[in-house]
Amino acid sequence: SESRFTEPTLDDLRAALVRVDATDYGAHSPRFISRFTDMTRQAVTYRAGRVLLAGDAAHVHAPLGGQGLNLGVQDSVNLGWKLARVVLGTSPDALLDTYHAERHPVAARVMHNTMAQRALGATDDRTSALRSVMSDLLAFDEPRTHMAAMISGLDIHYATGRTADDDHPMIGRRVPDLDLVTSDGPSRIYEHLHRAEPLLLDLDPGSDLDTSRWRERVRHIDATCTGTWELPVLGEVPAPSALLIRPDGHVAWAGSRTDTGLHVALRTWFDA
Ligand SMILES: Cc1cc2nc3c(=O)[nH]c(=O)nc-3n(C[C@H](O)[C@H](O)[C@H](O)COP(=O)(O)OP(=O)(O)OC[C@H]3O[C@@H](n4cnc5c(N)ncnc54)[C@H](O)[C@@H]3O)c2cc1C
Incomplete structure (x- = not known):
């Protein structure tokens, strides 16, 4: 039958092919047919x-x-x-x-x-x-x-949890996969996301970000990164001095040599 409300059959498919292309191409043995x-x-x-x-x-x-x-x-x-x-x-x-x-x-x-x-x-x-x-x-x-x-879907940016102090263009967007150097040697940002845990990436050797209250809940990694911070559509953005990255790879907070907004972001996303 050609009704849209019944399960389609091989005969329906053949009839449709013949109608459009004047041949059914010898179609046979379908694995499954759906509408x-x-x-x-x-x-x-x-x-x-x-x-x-x-x-x-x-x-x-x-x-x-x-x-x-x-x-x-x-x-x-x-x-x-x-x-x-x-x-x-x-x-x-x-x-x-x-x-x-x-x-x-x-x-x-x-x-x-x-x-x-x-x-x-x-x-x-x-x-x-x-x-x-x-x-x-x-x-x-x-x-x-x-x-x-x-x-x-590479232009997606989420506005939730953003405050007036958070103006870095990376906030809400997917973090790019840049090369890092940590005390364990070279790695890439995405390798540190495999555990699907919140990650605070501190890229400023002189900084002293206080996340002691969240130590159990947020992994803190000190690293250096010399790459260019380039995002889809936006192009190059200012290099952040630190990033709070959600387990889905989106940036919850980005620092520019200050921790303004960090504690609000930590509370918003990772406080019980
Ligand atoms: C022709 C076509 C081409 C497409 N091409 C693309 C493409 O190129 N790229 C792309 O990204 N997307 C494509 N899509 C879309 C993509 O197939 C769907 O978005 C995707 O499969 C949805 O996945 P899902 O797991 O949400 O749902 P589904 O794949 O529909 O999975 C739901 C599952 O639940 C099962 N189920 C339903 N009811 C019950 C029940 N009561 N109990 C137990 N199990 C149940 C169903 O049998 C099914 O296996 C295409 C879709 C179509 C129709």
């Missing part, structure tokens, strides 16, 4: 008490741009460490509400751009003209970088 549409929907809230939604349970959209899986995995990475800390009692329950606050707008934006891509796929003359105007615009570096960073 998908450009349905675009998002759960109003990702958290209701002890019920949390992530991945396609929280949002569905047309698969254009191949963004759904990435979005769902990043939901889970954002939620996983928060859930673990709240269950272990090392962060307050309110931490779980930042999951919706941070991830709901990200999926809303993906749905927005997949709807736009879907609209651009129409074949009438006016849409063909619009597609060609878009192609012309995407020949320029700035719009192309903007679109690529959006579709790859």
Whole structure:
């Protein structure tokens, strides 16, 4: 049957192929067949008490741009460490509400751009003209970088927990994977994130950041880093003197030779 409301069969697939391409290409022995549409929907809230939604349970959209899986995995990475800390009692329950606050707008934006891509796929003359105007615009570096960073999710920055004192552009963004030298020798930032623990990276040999109260909860590493701090879309940003990195690799706080805002960030993210 060709109804959208029944399980699709191999005959449905063959009939569709014949309709579009005048041949079924000899299709046989399918591993599985399923239907998908450009349905675009998002759960109003990702958290209701002890019920949390992530991945396609929280949002569905047309698969254009191949963004759904990435979005769902990043939901889970954002939620996983928060859930673990709240269950272990090392962060307050309110931490779980930042999951919706941070991830709901990200999926809303993906749905927005997949709807736009879907609209651009129409074949009438006016849409063909619009597609060609878009192609012309995407020949320029700035719009192309903007679109690529959006579709790859590399431009994501979270605004939660930010205070008026926190103005470093890295706050809320994913930390880049730069080379470090610690007392154990050379390493890269991401190696220190494998344990999925909060990390305070002190990059100023002369500094004396007092994190004694959080010693049990936040790993503190002294290191030097001579690399260039380059972020997707933004380009080079001022080198921070210290960074507080969340277990999901996003920056909770960045210092510029002062600890202003550090204790607020530590309390916000990692206090019980
Ligand atoms: C044609 C197509 C192409 C795509 N291409 C891309 C791409 O290139 N890149 C990309 O990033 N994304 C792509 N996506 C999107 C991506 O496949 C989804 O976003 C992703 O698989 C969602 O993962 P999920 O774990 O949230 O949900 P699912 O993969 O749907 O997993 C949910 C699982 O739960 C099981 N389940 C459901 N109900 C129950 C129940 N009651 N009890 C037990 N188990 C249950 C289901 O059987 C399923 O295995 C594409 C999607 C489509 C349709």
